[in-house]
Amino acid sequence: MIAGARVRTAALLAVAALVLTACGDDGGDAGGGGGGGGGSTALEGRGPITFATGKDTSGNMQKLVDEWNADHPDEKVTITELPESADDQRNRMIQNAQTESDEFAVLNLDVIWTAEFAANRWITELPQGEFELDQFLAPAVETGKYRDKMYAMPVYSDGGLLFYRKDLLDAAGVTEAPKTWAELTAACDKVKAAPANKNIGCYAGQFDKYEGLTVNFSEAVQSAGGSIVDDSGKPTVTSQEAKDGLNFLVEAKKNGQIPEAAITYKEEEGRRAFQEGQLVFHRQWPYQYALANATDGSSKVANKFGVAPLPGKDGPGVSTLGGHNFAISSFAKNKATALDFIKYFASEDAQRSNLLATSQAPTRTALYEEQELITKFPYLPTLLASIENAVPRPRVVKYGDVTAAMQEAAYGAITGEKSTDEALETLQSELEKLTAE
Amino acid sequence: MTAPALPPTQGGDATTSPQRHGRLAAWLLSPTFLVLGLIVLYPLIASLRESLYRKEEGLDENGFVVEGDNFVGVENFAQMFQGDTADRFWNAFFNTTFFTVVGVTFATVLGVAMALVMHHALRGRGFVRASILVPWAVPTAMSAVLWQWIFQADGVANELLNTQILWTTEGFQAKIAVLIADVWKTAPFVGLLTLAGLQVIPNDVYEAARVDGASGWLQFWRITLPLVRPALMVAILFRVMDVLRIFDLPYVLIGPRKQSVETLSMLAFEEAGQTRYGPAAAYATMLFVYVALAAYAFVKLLGADLIGEARVRTKEAKKRQREVVAA
Numbered sequence: 001m002i003a004g005a006r007v008r009t010a011a012l013l014a015v016a017a018l019v020l021t022a023c024g025d026d027g028g029d030a031g032g033g034g035g036g037g038g039g040s041t042a043l044e045g046r047g048p049i050t051f052a053t054g055k056d057t058s059g060n061m062q063k064l065v066d067e068w069n070a071d072h073p074d075e076k077v078t079i080t081e082l083p084e085s086a087d088d089q090r091n092r093m094i095q096n097a098q099t100e101s102d103e104f105a106v107l108n109l110d111v112i113w114t115a116e117f118a119a120n121r122w123i124t125e126l127p128q129g130e131f132e133l134d135q136f137l138a139p140a141v142e143t144g145k146y147r148d149k150m151y152a153m154p155v156y157s158d159g160g161l162l163f164y165r166k167d168l169l170d171a172a173g174v175t176e177a178p179k180t181w182a183e184l185t186a187a188c189d190k191v192k193a194a195p196a197n198k199n200i201g202c203y204a205g206q207f208d209k210y211e212g213l214t215v216n217f218s219e220a221v222q223s224a225g226g227s228i229v230d231d232s233g234k235p236t237v238t239s240q241e242a243k244d245g246l247n248f249l250v251e252a253k254k255n256g257q258i259p260e261a262a263i264t265y266k267e268e269e270g271r272r273a274f275q276e277g278q279l280v281f282h283r284q285w286p287y288q289y290a291l292a293n294a295t296d297g298s299s300k301v302a303n304k305f306g307v308a309p310l311p312g313k314d315g316p317g318v319s320t321l322g323g324h325n326f327a328i329s330s331f332a333k334n335k336a337t338a339l340d341f342i343k344y345f346a347s348e349d350a351q352r353s354n355l356l357a358t359s360q361a362p363t364r365t366a367l368y369e370e371q372e373l374i375t376k377f378p379y380l381p382t383l384l385a386s387i388e389n390a391v392p393r394p395r396v397v398k399y400g401d402v403t404a405a406m407q408e409a410a411y412g413a414i415t416g417e418k419s420t421d422e423a424l425e426t427l428q429s430e431l432e433k434l435t436a437e
Numbered sequence: 438m439t440a441p442a443l444p445p446t447q448g449g450d451a452t453t454s455p456q457r458h459g460r461l462a463a464w465l466l467s468p469t470f471l472v473l474g475l476i477v478l479y480p481l482i483a484s485l486r487e488s489l490y491r492k493e494e495g496l497d498e499n500g501f502v503v504e505g506d507n508f509v510g511v512e513n514f515a516q517m518f519q520g521d522t523a524d525r526f527w528n529a530f531f532n533t534t535f536f537t538v539v540g541v542t543f544a545t546v547l548g549v550a551m552a553l554v555m556h557h558a559l560r561g562r563g564f565v566r567a568s569i570l571v572p573w574a575v576p577t578a579m580s581a582v583l584w585q586w587i588f589q590a591d592g593v594a595n596e597l598l599n600t601q602i603l604w605t606t607e608g609f610q611a612k613i614a615v616l617i618a619d620v621w622k623t624a625p626f627v628g629l630l631t632l633a634g635l636q637v638i639p640n641d642v643y644e645a646a647r648v649d650g651a652s653g654w655l656q657f658w659r660i661t662l663p664l665v666r667p668a669l670m671v672a673i674l675f676r677v678m679d680v681l682r683i684f685d686l687p688y689v690l691i692g693p694r695k696q697s698v699e700t701l702s703m704l705a706f707e708e709a710g711q712t713r714y715g716p717a718a719a720y721a722t723m724l725f726v727y728v729a730l731a732a733y734a735f736v737k738l739l740g741a742d743l744i745g746e747a748r749v750r751t752k753e754a755k756k757r758q759r760e761v762v763a764a
Contacts, residue, residue, distance in 0.1 A: 087710065119502045147500040172630060202687060209692055260588035264605050269589060400711045
C-alpha cells in the first residue's frame with residue numbers, strides 16, 4: 001500500500017507541476033527590499049549599456065545604435081529585443097526591476113507605463129534642464145512626468161487621425177472634412193444616399209475590448225469637452241460631457257452608423273475594412289496612411305482618401321496620446337552613458353532618420369514643419385495639430401486596473417448591455433477606489 | 438488483468454525479502470525524488486507561501502509606492518468569494534468546467550472515431566495518420582491565431598455558414614468558437630492514444646466474434662470499447678487535466694477579460710500581470726486544488742488505470758507477506 005500511495009503522491013505532484021507551469025509562477029519574492037531608489041541620485045558611471053525595447057521592425061534602431069557605437073567605442077550599446085506584445089514587454093521589464101538586475105539600462109516604455117514605473121522606483125528621475133524640452137511637443141513631454149518630476153524622455157509620439165473617403169464625400173457634394181460629430185453623421189447620410197453606397201459603414205475606430213478601446217473611449221469623452229480625471233487626478237466620468245461623449249459611440253452603434261463588426265476591430269481589422277472600402281470615416285493612427293495608399297492592389301482606396309483632425313461634439317475633437325518614452329532603470333550601471341544615449345535618440349537627426357525609416361511620429365516640433373518631410377508624409381501638419389491638442393491617458397500608478405475598468409464600461413455601453421449612465425457610474429466608483437491614496 | 442507470475446518465495450531468504458527490495462528501490466529512486474522535490478515540491482510550496490502574502494498598495498506623500506509584503510493569512514482566498522470578485526471567480530469556475538466537460542466529451546468521441554479510421558485505413562495509412570496528427574503538432578497559441586482569422590467578422594467561418602456572427606465578442610458564440618478550436622486541436626491526441634490501445638487487441642477475438650455472428654456495431658461495443666478502455670481512460674484523464682488549465686486559446690482567440698470565456702488560469706494571469714502576486718498565487722492554488730480533486734475523482738470513480746500495475750504488485754506482495762507470516 002505504501003508504494004501505491006507514493007506513486008499516487010508522485011502523480012498528484014506531477015499535476016501540480018503542470019498547473020504551476022501553466023500559470024506562470026512569478027518565481028520568487030515579489031517586492032522585497034528597496035535598493036536603487038529613484039529620486040535625486042546623480043546619474044554616474046560610463047561604460048557599456050543595454051537598451052531594452054520592443055521589436056525593431058525596420059532595423060533602424062540597430063542602425064542608429066551602430067552609429068552611436070562607432071562614435072563611442074568605450075560606451076557600446078547593445079539592443080535587447082523584448083517580445084512583440086506590449087504586455088509581455090512590460091512584464092519583462094517589471095521582472096527585471098523586481099530582481100533588481102542591471103541587465104537593462106535604458107527602457108523603451110509605452111507612454112502609459114511612466115507613472116507605474118516611477119512610483120515603484122523602477123526608473124530614475126531625469127535632469128529636466130538637460131533636454132531642451134521646449135523644442136518638444138508639450139503633451140508628449142507631459143507623458144514622461146510623474147508628480148511634476150521627469151522620469152522618461154519622449155522619443156516617439158502618436159495621435160489619432162480621421163481618415164475619410166475623399167472620393168465619396170466629393171461625389172456626395174461634401175467639400176470639407178467634418179469637424180463635428182453632427183457634420184460627420186450628415187456627410188455619411190449624404191454618401192449613403194447614393195444606391196451604390198447603401199451598405200457602407202459610416203464610422204469605426206478600435207472598439208474591441210483592449211487598450212484601443214480605452215483610447216477611443218477617452219477620445220470621445222474629451223472631444224465632448226469632458227475628461228476621465230481632472231487636473232488633481234480625481235475621476236470625472238459622470239459629468240454631462242463624459243455622458244455625451246460615450247453616447248456618441250453608443251448611439252452611432254445603435255443606429256448602425258458604426259457597423260456591427262466594428263465591435264471586433266483592433267487596429268488591423270479596422271484597417272482592412274477601410275482598405276476594402278467598407279468605411280467612410282475611420283479613426284486610426286497615422287501608420288495606416290502609407291498602407292492604405294499602397295498601389296500594389298492591397299488597398300482599394302489608394303489615393304481616394306484624406307486625413308483630418310478628429311471631430312468633436314461642438315468643434316474639433318481631442319486625441320489621446322500614444323507613443324514611447326525612454327527611461328533609465330534604477331538598477332542600471334553606467335547611468336551617465338544611458339543619459340547621453342537617450343539624448344542621442346531624442347536628437348533631431350536621429351528622429352528624422354527614424355521618421356523616414358519607420359514613419360513613426362517624432363516628438364520634436366520642428367520636424368513637423370520641414371518641407372521635405374511633409375512632401376513624403378503629407379499628414380504631418382494634421383498630425384501635429386492632433387498631437388498638440390491631445391491629452392495623455394490617466395497617469396496613475398494602477399494604470400492596468402484603470403484601463404481594464406474603462407474598457408469594461410465602454411464595451412458594456414457600446415454593445416448595449418448596460419446603459420451609458422449605469423456604465424459610467426460604475427466606472428466612476430471604480431476609478432475613485434483605484435486613484436484613492 | 439492477470440498478475441505476472443511471481444517466483445515462489447521462501448520464508449527467511451534475506452536476499453529476496455520484500456523489505457530488502459523496497460530499501461534498494463528507494464535508494465535507486467532517490468535521485469528522481471530529489472529532482473521532483475526541486476522542480477515540483479519547491480515551486481508548489483513557494484506558491485502556497487506567496488498566496489498568504491499581499492503587497493503594500495498605498496503611496497507615500499511623494500507618490501512612491503510603499504514597499505513590502507504583508508502576511509494576510511487566508512485573506513487572498515477569502516477575497517475570492519466576496520462581492521464582485523466572487524462573481525468573477527464563479528463565472529471563471531463555470532467556464533473552466535464547461536470547457537472541460539463539453540470539450541473533452543467531443544474530443545473523445547471524435548478521437549475514437551479518428552483512431553478507428555487510422556486503425557482500419559488500408560491504403561495511405563501513413564498519410565492518414567500523419568494528417569490527423571497535424572493539429573496536435575501546431576502550438577496552441579499559433580492555432581488560436583489561425584482560428585482568429587477563421588472567426589473574424591469577415592472570416593472563413595461566416596463566409597461558409599453565410600452568417601454574420603461576431604464570434605469574438607461576448608456571448609455564447611465565443612464559447613463555441615473556443616470549443617471548436619480546442620476540439621480540433623486535441624481530438625488527434627485522444628485518437629493517437631486510443632490507436633495505441635487498439636493495436637494491442639488481438640485479432641482472434643474479432644475472428645471468434647465473427648464466427649459467432651456478431652455485427653460490426655456489437656463488436657465495437659462489446660470488444661473494442663472494453664479492451665481499449667484503459668488507454669482511453671488515460672487519454673481522457675490527460676485531457677481533463679489539460680483543459681482545466683486552459684488559457685492560451687480563449688486569451689488569444691477571444692481576448693482577455695471577456696466574461697464569456699474567462700477561465701481560472703486567466704484570472705491568475707490577470708492578477709499576476711497587475712503585480713498582485715499574492716492573489717494570483719491564491720487563484721493558481723485554487724486551480725491546483727481543483728485539478729487535483731478532479732484527477733483524484735476521475736481515478737476513483739471511473740477507474741482510470743494509471744497506477745494499476747503498481748496496485749496489483751503491492752497486493753501480491755502483501756499476500757505473500759501474509760502467507761509468510763501464516764507459515
